[in-house]
Structures are given as structure tokens and as C-alpha cells.
Amino acid sequence: MSDSQKFPVAAHALAYLAHKQANASERAISSTELAASMPTNPVVVRRVTAMLARAGLIDTRAGAGGGAWLKLDPGAIRLDAVLRAVDGCTHLGVAPAGAKGCPVGELIPDAVRAAITAADTAASERLSRITVADLLKTPSGKL
Amino acid sequence: MSDSQKFPVAAHALAYLAHKQANASERAISSTELAASMPTNPVVVRRVTAMLARAGLIDTRAGAGGGAWLKLDPGAIRLDAVLRAVDGCTHLGVAPAGAKGCPVGELIPDAVRAAITAADTAASERLSRITVADLLKTPSGKL
DNA sequence: TATTATGTAACTGCTTCCGATACAGTTCCT
DNA sequence: AGGAACTGTATCGGAAGCAGTTACATAATA
Numbered sequence: 001m002s003d004s005q006k007f008p009v010a011a012h013a014l015a016y017l018a019h020k021q022a023n024a025s026e027r028a029i030s031s032t033e034l035a036a037s038m039p040t041n042p043v044v045v046r047r048v049t050a051m052l053a054r055a056g057l058i059d060t061r062a063g064a065g066g067g068a069w070l071k072l073d074p075g076a077i078r079l080d081a082v083l084r085a086v087d088g089c090t091h092l093g094v095a096p097a098g099a100k101g102c103p104v105g106e107l108i109p110d111a112v113r114a115a116i117t118a119a120d121t122a123a124s125e126r127l128s129r130i131t132v133a134d135l136l137k138t139p140s141g142k143l
Numbered sequence: 144m145s146d147s148q149k150f151p152v153a154a155h156a157l158a159y160l161a162h163k164q165a166n167a168s169e170r171a172i173s174s175t176e177l178a179a180s181m182p183t184n185p186v187v188v189r190r191v192t193a194m195l196a197r198a199g200l201i202d203t204r205a206g207a208g209g210g211a212w213l214k215l216d217p218g219a220i221r222l223d224a225v226l227r228a229v230d231g232c233t234h235l236g237v238a239p240a241g242a243k244g245c246p247v248g249e250l251i252p253d254a255v256r257a258a259i260t261a262a263d264t265a266a267s268e269r270l271s272r273i274t275v276a277d278l279l280k281t282p283s284g285k286l
Numbered sequence: 287t288a289t290t291a292t293g294t295a296a297c298t299g300c301t302t303c304c305g306a307t308a309c310a311g312t313t314c315c316t
Numbered sequence: 317a318g319g320a321a322c323t324g325t326a327t328c329g330g331a332a333g334c335a336g337t338t339a340c341a342t343a344a345t346a
Contacts, residue, residue: 003146003302004334008236008255015251030291037247038239041336043294050293062292063344079258083235090233090266092226093151096181104180108158111278112151114286115222115270122269123233123262130261135254143257146333147303173322184305186325193324205323206313 006086010048011079012038015135017058018074025059028067048086055085074136079127090120149229153191154222155181158278160201161217168202171210191229198228217279222270233263 013034022029031042031049038045049068052058057077060068070077083089095112130143156177165172174185174192181188192211195201200220203211213220226232238255273286 003234003236005236005239008238008259011255011258012239012241012251015254016247019247019251028291032291037242037245037251039242040239042292043337044335046292047294060292061344062290062342064290065345066291066343068292079262088235090235090262091146092231092233092266093146093148095151096148096155096183098155099180099182102180104159104162108155108162108180108278111158111281111286112154114281115154115273115278116151118273118286119222119233119266119269123235123266126262126265127258130258135251135258138254138257143254143261171322175322185322186306187304189323190325203323204313205311205321207321208314209312209322211323 003091004086004088006048006051007083007088009038009040009044010052010082010086011132011135013045013048013068014052014057014070014074014077014082014132017068017070018132019136022067022069024069025061025066028061028065028069030067034068051086052082055081057081057085070132074133075131077132079130079132080124081128082132083124083127090116090123092116092119146234147229147231148187149191149194150226150231152181152183152187153195153225153229154275154278156188156191156211157195157200157213157217157220157225157275160211160213161275162279165210165212166216167212168204171204171208171212173210177211194229195225198224200224200228213275217276218274220275222273222275223267224271225275226267226270233259233266235259235262 016034016037017029020029031045035042035045049060053060058068059071095109098106098109159177159180160172163172174188178185178188192203196203201211202214238252241249241252
């Protein structure tokens, strides 16, 4: 796993759906329209929306007039759920295995892993206090 | 910027130096010994120790009997400083630019960027409460 | 049936990473 | 003085991952 734009794309897409009040199949937004607002490619958007749909955050439907719409209230979609939906983590790296036979080298990796996990958890906890609705209420970029 | 093992390698190296009580030039540890405990290549270690030295966390010296040693007490080296020293961040992605002319597309990126920054700050704050000394006191992998 | 849309596979070009080799400069030891 | 040990950095190769694109099977509408 490595650097990826999936989280920002997902957050942007959800905020766009919220702004358009796409909350039912009749108000579905196509990947083409979502992509145009990034801007990026419709396939890139669909790769993300498919993951959001699997996570139960949105619904999608194929066919004419199809697209994506929110399954939940924007205020109920927390960004930590979005991050998990797209397989995100803080990517601080993976602790090296540690040399066998070296007592220090064997114990340190666990502690390093624990530190990375702690940082990841803290980031996730912070995101859990931000909802998609907050993204729309924040024109100044302040949270 | 992207995925990188620099932070784990740096944390491991610092913990190893602390365990060996390498706190003066006479107790310098070579990159070869540090690399053997990961295990990885000595050059990879030197790339990281050079950054830690620039950040003032360790000192290094070339030549026979040279190597790296801690400049600070292990309890005074906080992991957020280590992360900064190796150019680390949480890598949740970069908010897409947003389409010009689209009022939503123009405002959302700022909010997404703010959310990413908030998460990054939270992770860093969590790391600031962990020191290199803590890494050695944590055989069970709990922090 | 023609049109519009999703989901996914496959390909390209790009970037970044680790690991390795090489080498100039530094320091210690004999 | 000369050799051995060590750092810092340049460079290269192979591997991996990503964005973006084309293509296509499937699905839903009109």
C-alpha cells in the first residue's frame, strides 16, 4: 500500500453529493458529473464510489439516469468511515522485521509498530469528529 | 512524496542507539551494525541517520571507530520530531484542485485539505507523547 | 432498440522506493 | 606515512503503486 488520492476523491465526491442533495435514486449523480468537479477521470471516480457503496455509505445504480446518491444524512457520515471505506491509513511505513538472534532487534519492531498504530488511531479519531456536512459548512477551510 | 520506510527505520535506529547507550562519540555505532539489526542495507541507514543528524537528534562522525550516537536523552526525543526529521507526514492524499467555475468544486477542496491537515496534526500530536525511551520500555508492544 | 450508466479489466506512463555499487573525504591505528 | 574503517552522496536497476485511459459486459431507462 502506498500513496493514494482515494480519500480526497471520496471526500470530495461525498461533499458534492451532499451539496446536490443526492439522497435518492431519482437524484443520482453520474460519475461523469462527479469527475468534472474534481476534475478527474470518471473511471477514477467509479473506482472510489464502488468502494463507498460496498461500505454502505452510498448507493449506485447502472443504466440511464443512474449514478450515485447518499444513503445516509451528510451529518451522519464521519470521515473515519470514509477513510476505512477506501482502505486508507496514515502510511507512516511498516516496521522492519528485526534481526533474529538480536534481543534488541527483536523487541524494537513491536514497539515501533505500536507507535505507528497509535498515530494511525489518533488520526482516525480526529476524522471521526468531522462529517461530510462539516465539509460544506467550512468555506474558509477551518475545522 | 509517497510511501516510505524512513520513519520506522529512524525509530528503530534511535531505539537501538538508546539501548546500546550510544550517547558519546566514543560509543558510536556504525551504520553496518545498525543495518544488521533491521535488517537492511547500511546505505539505507546512513540516508536516515544523515537526516536525523541534520535535525540535531544525533551526531555522526566518519572514520575508523566512527558512527552515530544520540545527542539527547532518549526520554527527550519525541517521535513527532523524528517524523519531521525524515520528512514524514500521514499521506492521506492531496485534495484535488476542484473545477473552476463550479462553486461547489471550488470550495470543497479547502475543506478536504483542512480535514487532512487536522488528521495529520492529530497523528503528530500523538507521536509527540511517545519518546525513544518509551520504545524500549514497551516489550509487549503496548503504548 | 438505442441510449445512458456502472463496474472492472487491461494497458501506458509516471513517480518513488529500496537495495546495491562506487567513490571522495574523514578519522583512527600502527 | 600508510592502511583500515567509516560517513555522506551520487547513481543505477528492479519492483511497486498510482492516475488516467480505453474497452467491454451488464443493467436500466425511454
